[in-house]
Structures are given as structure tokens and as C-alpha cells.
Amino acid sequence: MKKPILNIGILLLLVIILPPIFFTTYEIGNLYRNEQMIDSIYTRQLESVIFSINQYSDDIVSGWANKLEQNIQNNKDQTEDVARAFIDRNRSVKMIFFVDSLQIRKLYTADNEQYDIDSLQQEVLNNQSLIKRLDQYMEGGYRKIQPIDIEMPDHSLLIFAYRDSNMITGICGIVISSVGFIKENLSPKIQAVAKDEFYFSVFEANSEIEVYANAIKEESDKNVQHKKELWIMPDYQLGIQLKGETIGDLVRKRTNFNIWIILIIDLVLIIAVVFIYRSLRQEMKLAQLKSEFISNVSHEIRTPLAVINMYSETLSMNRVKDDNKKMEYYNIINTEANRLSGMVNKILNFSNIESGKRTYKFVETDLNEIVAQILETY
Numbered sequence: 374m375k376k377p378i379l380n381i382g383i384l385l386l387l388v389i390i391l392p393p394i395f396f397t398t399y400e401i402g403n404l405y406r407n408e409q410m411i412d413s414i415y416t417r418q419l420e421s422v423i424f425s426i427n428q429y430s431d432d433i434v435s436g437w438a439n440k441l442e443q444n445i446q447n448n449k450d451q452t453e454d455v456a457r458a459f460i461d462r463n464r465s466v467k468m469i470f471f472v473d474s475l476q477i478r479k480l481y482t483a484d485n486e487q488y489d490i491d492s493l494q495q496e497v498l499n500n501q502s503l504i505k506r507l508d509q510y511m512e513g514g515y516r517k518i519q520p521i522d523i524e525m526p527d528h529s530l531l532i533f534a535y536r537d538s539n540m541i542t543g544i545c546g547i548v549i550s551s552v553g554f555i556k557e558n559l560s561p562k563i564q565a566v567a568k569d570e571f572y573f574s575v576f577e578a579n580s581e582i583e584v585y586a587n588a589i590k591e592e593s594d595k596n597v598q599h600k601k602e603l604w605i606m607p608d609y610q611l612g613i614q615l616k617g618e619t620i621g622d623l624v625r626k627r628t629n630f631n632i633w634i635i636l637i638i639d640l641v642l643i644i645a646v647v648f649i650y651r652s653l654r655q656e657m658k659l660a661q662l663k664s665e666f667i668s669n670v671s672h673e674i675r676t677p678l679a680v681i682n683m684y685s686e687t688l689s690m691n692r693v694k695d696d697n698k699k700m701e702y703y704n705i706i707n708t709e710a711n712r713l714s715g716m717v718n719k720i721l722n723f724s725n726i727e728s729g730k731r732t733y734k735f736v737e738t739d740l741n742e743i744v745a746q747i748l749e750t751y
Contacts, residue, residue: 394639416599419613422566423601426573429562430554430605434518434531434547437463441545442535449538456481465553467528472544475501488525488548496523496530497546504544507534511542520605527551529606551606555585563587574612578602584609588616674716677709708750 437459444455456469460483468488470480477494497504500521510517511534518533525548532546555575563573567587575585600612684702693699 419599420601422571423599423611423613426559426562426566426611427601427604430559430603431518433558434605435516437466437547438516438518438533438535438545441469445535446538452479453481463557465549465557466547467550468546468548470546470548472497472504472532472546475504477546492524493530493546493548496521500532504532507532507544508542510534511536518605520607522608523548529554529608531605551609552584554606555609560585560587570616572614572616575603576600576610576612578608578610670716670720674713677713677716680709681706681713712750 441455441459444459445452448455452471456479460466460469460481466483468480468482470477470493472478475497477490477497480490480493482488503519503521507517507519516533516535518531521530521532523530527550528548529551530546530548532544534542535545536542564587567573571587573585573587574583576583599614600610603609603611684706687693688699688702693702
């Protein structure tokens, strides 16, 4: 019996358990790959948004350079008026200076602003190779605006080449208030892009100091994971994230939910297999018990039949002449017939026993007498 049950268990394992296990392993791996793919798409989308804002800021500064050059060309010998008018129109601009032969010749600042000119001059000398390249780009018809690090907190320096009224190439530098530029020039663009979907933040480079945010964030939303430096202000980084739950959070939740569903289905299948296995084992045990029962009953029925056959045959052949002996044989035949009838009735009563309809009548009995009867019978 053990071998058929073992075979059934192995068959159930192969047919029901192993396929869900393989499917679960495949699905978990597939969910992980999907999460990586969605996160990659999400990251590229956020980076494209940051790129558009960087492009916008670059366009603003390029517009400044073009406007300054145009005004200088149209207003010969009035560079000071052009510079001051430009500073007055753009509050984030704190200083404009012009470089000739790597020397600052003209410098104009916003009202009440004091700056270390020697420090600026040193920065120009430290970047003379860069300034020469900007000059060469301009000679080739291409203007490049280059940010330069300066030892001035919350300020950024942008230098570019221009042509004056005599079409002579020169170098111009613009010092801007970094936070002022973000709030005055980038904030409208950021608000238009953000709408009600994104949080934008500007941080000092390599730190978590936030200098600008387009909205007040909840404590749980302050972990900005996607950051890119601002092109025109390398000392600052622009960060972006979805409001509320990020795509990454949503993907992880969906992945965890799907994994739990798969595991629950597997658990249900395992429980079903265990239940089926136990039911089959119980049915097989019951079948074996019935087989043994039939074998035992057949053996028990064969004994009284043999006794009845033996004594009836002896009597029918008239081998017994003594009347007392005949009466004894008749009693034995009657007893065995009653015994046989009792066995048959007990077998017929099994159906009532299984259905719970069998009634029992308990009486006091002399066990010694029953044992004596059994001994006499056998």
C-alpha cells in the first residue's frame, strides 16, 4: 500500500506543485525586470524634464548675451549706459565687466553692491585658456556661454565672447545672484512644468541644503533621488520627484502585491494537494480495510458452512444410529445456522452503522457462558 501512495504523492508533486513553483520563480524574476524597466523609463522622463529647464535657463542667458551685444553695437561708446540699463532690467544680475587682454577694463555693479575686483581679476587669469577658446568660438560664428567658479557665496559668474560696434571680439562677464536667478527667471518655468504633478527643488552641490522649492513638501516627500546640475550654475543641482508616491514606490507596491498573490495561490495549491493526498491515502486505507474485512468475513462464513455441511452430510448418509447423537448433530447444525445468520445480519447492518442509523441495545451478559459456548463450538 505504501508504494501506491508514494507514487500518487510523486505524481501530485509533478503535476500540481512543480508548475506553480516554476511559474512563481519566473513571475518574480519578470516582475523585477519590469520594475527595473519602468524605473528606467521614469528616470529618463524626469531627466528630460530637467533637461528642458536647463535648456530654458541656457536660452535666457543666451538671450542676455545677444541683447547686450546688440545694444553695444547700436550704442557706440555708451557701454556704461547699456550695462547699467541691463542691470536695472534684470534684478538677478549684480555685475557686468568687460575683459581686454585678460584685464578687467570696465566694471559696472548694481547699486549698493560691493565686490572684490582683485578676486575676479584672478579668476580671469586662472581661466585664460578657456577665455581664448571662447574667443576662437566667436571667430567661428559660435557663441558659448561658460560658467566659472568664483569665491563668492550665492553668486555665479558667466563669461562669453561678443563683438562690439567695430566687430572686434571681446569678453564679457556677468555675475548673477544664483538664488535670485532661480526665483526670478527659472521659477515661472518650473511652476509651469510642475503643475500639480512634480516637486522641484534646487540644492547646493554635494549637499542637502535646499535653496528653492516650488511647493511645500511633506516630510515623507523630502527624499529627492533624481538630481542634475544646472548648466549655468554648476554649484547647484536641480532635483525632481512626483508628488505623493513616486513611480518607483508604485512599482514596488504593485510588485509586492503580485508576489503576495502568487504566494497565496501557491499556498492554496499546496494545501489542496495535501488535502487530496490525505483523502486518497484515507480512501486507500479504507479500501484495504474493506478488502481485509471481506477476506476475514469469507473465512468466518466458511467455518460454519463447513460444520453444517459435514454434519448434514453425515446425517443424510444415515451413518448415525444413536438418536441422542443425531439430536446433538441437529443442535450443532442449528447453532451454526444461527451463527451464520447472525454474521449475515451483522454485515447487512454495516450500512446502517456507516450512515449512523444503527441502534444498539446494551444488556448484561455472562461472559463465562459466552466463552464456554465458543469453546464447545470449536
